[in-house]
Amino acid sequence: MSEHVLDRLYEVIDSRKGADPESSYTAKLFAKGQKKIAEKLGEEAVETVIEGVTGDAEKLTAESADLLYHLLVLWSAAGVKPDAVWQELARRQGMSGIEEKARRNT
Numbered sequence: 001m002s003e004h005v006l007d008r009l010y011e012v013i014d015s016r017k018g019a020d021p022e023s024s025y026t027a028k029l030f031a032k033g034q035k036k037i038a039e040k041l042g043e044e045a046v047e048t049v050i051e052g053v054t055g056d057a058e059k060l061t062a063e064s065a066d067l068l069y070h071l072l073v074l075w076s077a078a079g080v081k082p083d084a085v086w087q088e089l090a091r092r093q094g095m096s097g098i099e100e101k102a103r104r105n106t
């Protein structure tokens, strides 16, 4: 089992399924459903983009953390395990992005 912070965060997020939405922000998101979680991820992505455009590295760091957290909540809601994503990224290592896109489109 990987010791990456994202793997540990995913486990905490997963453990919040069925928890009290009054005491857990993650449980509150789960209660809203996958579509709302995806929408929230979109909002966080826009906030990250804004900080990317303004160029404030500290705010970009904070927004990136929000973005990754909400992405993991979406994975958990959709039943996507981090290992599946890590494996997909590992599979692409050594392959250029252009080559990878060409393979996807064939």
Ligand SMILES: N=c1c2ncn([C@@H]3O[C@H](COP(=O)(O)OP(=O)(O)OP(=O)(O)O)[C@@H](O)[C@H]3O)c2ncn1[C@@H]1O[C@H](COP(=O)(O)O)[C@@H](O)[C@H]1O
Binding pocket: 009, 012, 013, 016, 023, 024, 025, 026, 027, 040, 065, 066, 069
């Ligand atoms: N990493 C995070 C994390 N990052 C961001 N957030 C929350 O994401 C929200 C983002 O803020 P926004 O202003 O965009 O949204 P909001 O106005 O608070 O919420 P909305 O009503 O708009 O949905 C804030 O409430 C943050 O607290 C997080 N909430 C939880 N975690 C992790 O998840 C763990 C479990 O949290 P709970 O489920 O709350 O116990 C925590 O220990 C943390 O490690």
